[in-house]
Amino acid sequence: DQQVKQNSPSLSVQEGRISILNCDYTNSMFDYFLWYKKYPAEGPTFLISISSIKDKNEDGRFTVFLNKSAKHLSLHIVPSQPGDSAVYFCAASASNTGNQFYFGTGTSLTVIP
Amino acid sequence: DGGITQSPKYLFRKEGQNVTLSCEQNLNHDAMYWYRQDPGQGLRLIYYSQIVNDFQKGDIAEGYSVSREKKESFPLTVTSAQKNPTAFYLCASSIPPNTRSTEAFFGQGTRLTVV
Numbered sequence: 056d057q058q059v060k061q062n063s064p065s066l067s068v069q070e071g072r073i074s075i076l077n078c079d080y081t082n083s084m085f086d087y088f089l090w091y092k093k094y095p096a097e098g099p100t101f102l103i104s105i106s107s108i109k110d111k112n113e114d115g116r117f118t119v120f121l122n123k124s125a126k127h128l129s130l131h132i133v134p135s136q137p138g139d140s141a142v143y144f145c146a147a148s149a150s151n152t153g154n155q156f157y158f159g160t161g162t163s164l165t166v167i168p
Numbered sequence: 169d170g171g172i173t174q175s176p177k178y179l180f181r182k183e184g185q186n187v188t189l190s191c192e193q194n195l196n197h198d199a200m201y202w203y204r205q206d207p208g209q210g211l212r213l214i215y216y217s218q219i220v221n222d223f224q225k226g227d228i229a230e231g232y233s234v235s236r237e238k239k240e241s242f243p244l245t246v247t248s249a250q251k252n253p254t255a256f257y258l259c260a261s262s263i264p265p266n267t268r269s270t271e272a273f274f275g276q277g278t279r280l281t282v283v
Contacts, residue, residue, distance in 0.1 A: 057210075064208070089271055098174075098258055098274030099211075144210060148270070155226070156201065156260070156272050160210035 058082045059147050061159035069167050074132040076162050078145035081126065085147040085157075090119060090130045093142045093161070102143075103130070135166045170195045174259050174275035181253075181282050189244045189278045191259035200242035201260040201272065204228065211258060217242055246280065253282045 060079045068074045076090075086107040091099035105112040105119045105128065112119050118131045132139055142161045149155075172193040181187045193200065199218050203211040213226030217236040231250025236242055242261075246253045256279050260272040 059210075061210075087270070091274075096256070096277065096279065098172075098260075098276045101271045101273070104271055146211075146272075155213060155216060156262075157213075158203070158211040160208070 057160070058085075059145060059157045059159040061143075061145060061162050063162050064160070065163040065165070067165045067167060068135045070137055071134045074130075074135045074139065074164055074166070076130040076132075076143050076145075076164065078128050078130075078159055079126055080128075080147050080157075082147070082149065082157075083126070084149040086150055087148045088119070088121060088128050089146045089148075089156070090117075091144045091146060091158075092139075093144060099144055132164075135164075137166045137168050140164055140166050172259060172261050172273055172275040174257075174278050177276065177278060179278055179280045181280070183282055184248045186245055186247050187253075187280065189246070189257055189259075189280070191242045191244065191275060192240055193242075193261045193273075193275075194240060195261055195273060196239070197261035197263055197273070198239065199262045200236065201262075202226075202232075202234065202242070202244045203258040203260065205256045205258060205277075214244065214257075253280060255280060 089104040090102040093099040103117045121128045142163045144161045145159045146156045175190045201216040202214040215234040217223035233245045258277045259275045262272045263270045
């Protein structure tokens with residue numbers, strides 16, 4: 056059963072506009088959430104994370120929002136750049152269950168110049 | 169430079185043969201993981217190890233085996249019992265469990281093709 060879900064397989068955005076990638080989870084024990092960026096035939100690279108004690112974390116053009124009551128998080132990229140085109144995975148872990156990382160199925164973002 | 173290294177990047181094997189994928193890290197991480205990625209699917213956990221000489225099955229462990237004799241190394245063997253071995257395999261490591269604010273660092277992956 057998929058505990059972390061990304062319901063949009065793909066997203067296209069114009070350069071300079073905002074990209075919003077969404078992620079939902081089912082396990083209320085998750086207390087740490089991460090976003091990874093992945094290019095084809097490469098390993099994912101860490102982008103940004105958020106602890107469950109926060110509802111927002113910002114790092115440059117990237118902001119992650121967490122809504123614990125809705126079990127939903129989102130990644131905002133603004134302004135979007137062509138180099139942001141990649142597959143984005145959200146992931147979650149629970150510190151009291153061995154810290155396994157559970158990944159979503161990914162959203163392929165295309166930023167159109 | 170610290171990092172996590174997978175080798176080889178591409179691997180071809182004949183059906184019915186066992187094959188071992190290498191994963192080495194010099195980040196001094198206790199925890200290591202193996203994931204598999206298939207087209208249109210997310211990263212699925214095969215095995216993970218929180219400490220040397222200990223490992224646990226993930227969601228799709230059937231047909232795979234691992235060992236963790238050294239902190240730095242976590243090799244994955246794809247056995248002939250794995251029905252669909254052709255995939256992109258990713259190794260990762262992280263700082264010790266039960267530590268907040270931990271992230272996983274990934275290697276560059278190994279593309280295994282079984283013919």
